Amino acid sequence: MRIAVLLSAGRHPVSGRPAPVPVELQALGLALGLSDEVTGLHAGPDIGPLRDALGHGLPRLIHLASEAEDDPVPGLAAALASGGFDLVLAGRAGQGGEDSGLLPYALARALGLPIVADAVALAPGAAPGTLIVEQALARGARRRLVIRLPAVVTVHPAAPAPAPFAFAAARRGIVDVQAGPSAAEPARPASEERPYRPRPKLIARAGAGASAAERLKAATESASGGGRLLVAPSPEEAAGEILQHLRALGLLPGR
Amino acid sequence: MVPGTARRRLDRAQRVPAAEAAPSAITAAIDAAPRLVVIAEPAYLVALVPDAPGGRLTPADRQLFGAARALADAGGGAVLALVERPGEEFGPAGADRVLALPVSGYDPEAKALALNAALAALDLRHVLFPESADGGDLARRLAALSGAPFFAAAESLSPKAVTRAAHGRRVEQRRAPPRLISLAPDAVAPHAGSRHEALPVAFAFPEPTGGGILSAEFIPADPAKVPLAEADFVVSAGNGVTDLATFRALVAALNATPGASRMLCDAGLMPRSAQVGASGTVLDARGYFALGIAGAPQHLQGVARCEHVIAVNTDLHAAMIERAGLAVVADAQLVMPALLRLLQDEARQPERQP
Ligand SMILES: Cc1cc2nc3c(=O)[nH]c(=O)nc-3n(C[C@H](O)[C@H](O)[C@H](O)COP(=O)(O)OP(=O)(O)OC[C@H]3O[C@@H](n4cnc5c(N)ncnc54)[C@H](O)[C@@H]3O)c2cc1C
Ligand SMILES: Nc1ncnc2c1ncn2[C@@H]1O[C@H](COP(=O)(O)O)[C@@H](O)[C@H]1O
Numbered sequence: 001m002r003i004a005v006l007l008s009a010g011r012h013p014v015s016g017r018p019a020p021v022p023v024e025l026q027a028l029g030l031a032l033g034l035s036d037e038v039t040g041l042h043a044g045p046d047i048g049p050l051r052d053a054l055g056h057g058l059p060r061l062i063h064l065a066s067e068a069e070d071d072p073v074p075g076l077a078a079a080l081a082s083g084g085f086d087l088v089l090a091g092r093a094g095q096g097g098e099d100s101g102l103l104p105y106a107l108a109r110a111l112g113l114p115i116v117a118d119a120v121a122l123a124p125g126a127a128p129g130t131l132i133v134e135q136a137l138a139r140g141a142r143r144r145l146v147i148r149l150p151a152v153v154t155v156h157p158a159a160p161a162p163a164p165f166a167f168a169a170a171r172r173g174i175v176d177v178q179a180g181p182s183a184a185e186p187a188r189p190a191s192e193e194r195p196y197r198p199r200p201k202l203i204a205r206a207g208a209g210a211s212a213a214e215r216l217k218a219a220t221e222s223a224s225g226g227g228r229l230l231v232a233p234s235p236e237e238a239a240g241e242i243l244q245h246l247r248a249l250g251l252l253p254g255r
Numbered sequence: 256m257v258p259g260t261a262r263r264r265l266d267r268a269q270r271v272p273a274a275e276a277a278p279s280a281i282t283a284a285i286d287a288a289p290r291l292v293v294i295a296e297p298a299y300l301v302a303l304v305p306d307a308p309g310g311r312l313t314p315a316d317r318q319l320f321g322a323a324r325a326l327a328d329a330g331g332g333a334v335l336a337l338v339e340r341p342g343e344e345f346g347p348a349g350a351d352r353v354l355a356l357p358v359s360g361y362d363p364e365a366k367a368l369a370l371n372a373a374l375a376a377l378d379l380r381h382v383l384f385p386e387s388a389d390g391g392d393l394a395r396r397l398a399a400l401s402g403a404p405f406f407a408a409a410e411s412l413s414p415k416a417v418t419r420a421a422h423g424r425r426v427e428q429r430r431a432p433p434r435l436i437s438l439a440p441d442a443v444a445p446h447a448g449s450r451h452e453a454l455p456v457a458f459a460f461p462e463p464t465g466g467g468i469l470s471a472e473f474i475p476a477d478p479a480k481v482p483l484a485e486a487d488f489v490v491s492a493g494n495g496v497t498d499l500a501t502f503r504a505l506v507a508a509l510n511a512t513p514g515a516s517r518m519l520c521d522a523g524l525m526p527r528s529a530q531v532g533a534s535g536t537v538l539d540a541r542g543y544f545a546l547g548i549a550g551a552p553q554h555l556q557g558v559a560r561c562e563h564v565i566a567v568n569t570d571l572h573a574a575m576i577e578r579a580g581l582a583v584v585a586d587a588q589l590v591m592p593a594l595l596r597l598l599q600d601e602a603r604q605p606e607r608q609p
Contacts, residue, residue, distance in 0.1 A: 227581055
């Protein structure tokens with residue numbers, strides 16, 4: 001199976017220095033668990049710290065050299081279409097750029113391939129040309145999908161960590177620089193940029209000027225409440241009521 | 256300041272009646288029954304696509320309604336909910352119109368194609384999605400399909416501007432709300448104060464075509480393994496529980512994740528990773544079942560986000576009893592075995608309907 005892993009130029013979340021994006025290295029780990037024919041792809045002006053991916057076991061990295069302002073989609077789409085890949089893996093979202101996670105979807109659309117999001121495990125399917133994808137959902141739940149190849153799959157941060165960095169592997173891997181087509185980014189309505197300021201989350205909302213006791217109450221109470229009270233029931237009665245209540249809330253498998 | 260005194264002084268007790276007149280007017284408005292608002296001729300439509308797993312709205316879905324109402328009410332627009340399964344919850348949540356999508360099973364591509372048809376034909380001004388696993392996926396599919404401008408994971412939203420974090424959370428981007436927006440959790444307050452009519456809308460969707468997904472199977476989380484912060488249903492023991500063996504058996508029988516108060520963790524009876532509260536884990540669970548827990552403020556902070564709380568305590572005046580949706584004043588050592596017995600009885604006769 002021929003697999004392409006899309007690697008973007010990231011920045012370290014704390015230091016802000018150029019660094020590979022962790023979830024893309026996890027995608028590389030999943031790819032190497034499936035096949036040996038794995039190729040990395042990056043479109044951008046500079047390969048910089050993406051050489052680290054070679055140390056995590058990537059045998060070959062194609063660098064589509066282009067300007068920083070260029071749209072990466074046409075170049076990547078052309079390289080993927082001519083490469084004959086069965087599977088394209090990308091991160092859920094980049095880290096250090098626009099970080100909207102839109103690129104894999106735009107690429108799947110340009111290539112006419114199906115796309116599946118948030119993989120944490122991949123395995124070859126029973127029928128040839130299929131792939132079993134385990135998808136991460138909220139609260140530790142999973143969904144197992146069988147998809148037809150070729151396809152684009154994005155990887156979730158809950159996926160297993162990649163193989164550790166090895167210096168010898170980094171020396172062995174090759175970087176292949178190719179000229180990417182220069183396509184201007186489609187005109188987007190400009191958005192104003194300013195330094196980031198964390199916003200308070202909506203958990204506790206006591207009115208301005210409320211006393212300390214009121215603010216504590218807002219922080220510890222929730223909207224629900226005004227509940228039912230059973231005083232000194234028999235244990236059996238209490239147990240029956242609790243189970244019925246849990247069922248009504250859908251917290252227990254119903255009967 | 257205390258009015259009417261010769262010398263001006265700061266009032267720290269804040270028990271002056273004059274200062275209380277304003278807040279009580281606000282509470283009176285909230286206490287009144289929500290009035291029904293009818294928007295017959297909307298100037299434009301603001302659509303939203305809630306996750307609504309199994310037809311129930313999640314907290315993120317309710318916040319989505321709050322955001323859509325803010326965008327619609329600014330110019331006489333109406334809120335259109337695009338849902339898989341119409342239900343009664345949408346009117347009180349804030350939907351003026353409801354449109355059922357022709358989707359069955361897990362097929363996000365078919366859902367995105369249906370949304371794309373509605374986006375073009377109904378001239379939707381905005382379409383809002385929750386930035387959840389399925390909502391975020393759907394938003395990006397629609398953005399790629401339609402080519403409409405998309406604003407991912409908005410952290411604040413008003414009719415004038417939306418903002419989001421970019422460049423590794425170093426930069427805040429701000430612009431006028433574009434056509435497609437996905438909303439980060441806890442960014443906007445849920446809609447409250449008025450009911451809406453939730454009129455069903457008819458729309459001829461194009462025939463769905465087969466996508467690349469051959470089969471889909473849901474695998475529920477293993478509650479014994481999920482981290483406490485991600486758990487859906489937590490059963491927790493406090494100082495009132497002495498019979499921990501029965502407690503563990505009960506947790507397993509209820510298919511829940513175990514938790515504890517700090518007293519039990521300090522005593523080494525439960526692992527520190529199970530501690531719920533300000534200095535332990537703040538839960539995001541839907542359900543919380545507290546056995547023999549007094550409900551100290553430090554503990555209650557950990558359950559502030561839980562939708563449903565059940566408490567068993569011998570003390571009628573415990574704070575946990577006040578916080579609970581179902582409160583049982585009884586001895587936990589007697590209730591736990593009774594619950595176990597009832598669950599075992601039910602397991603033995605699986606066909607009987609209650
Ligand atoms: C800085 C700081 C941080 C803290 N952080 C946390 C935290 O993160 N999490 C936390 O939990 N605590 C925290 N605490 C401790 C907290 O203040 C309380 O001491 C603790 O939560 C009390 O635990 P409890 O309710 O289990 O015990 P108790 O206060 O001893 O309450 C036991 C309850 O069980 C009831 N009871 C007794 N016998 C029975 C019976 N047979 N059946 C049923 N009910 C019975 C009693 O009526 C009582 O209400 C913190 C304290 C400090 C100072
Ligand atoms: N210039 C690029 N070259 C290669 N892959 C990219 C590039 N930009 C983004 N990607 C991939 O697309 C994913 C999502 O990126 P983004 O849409 O920028 O959040 C990343 O995790 C990468 O796998």
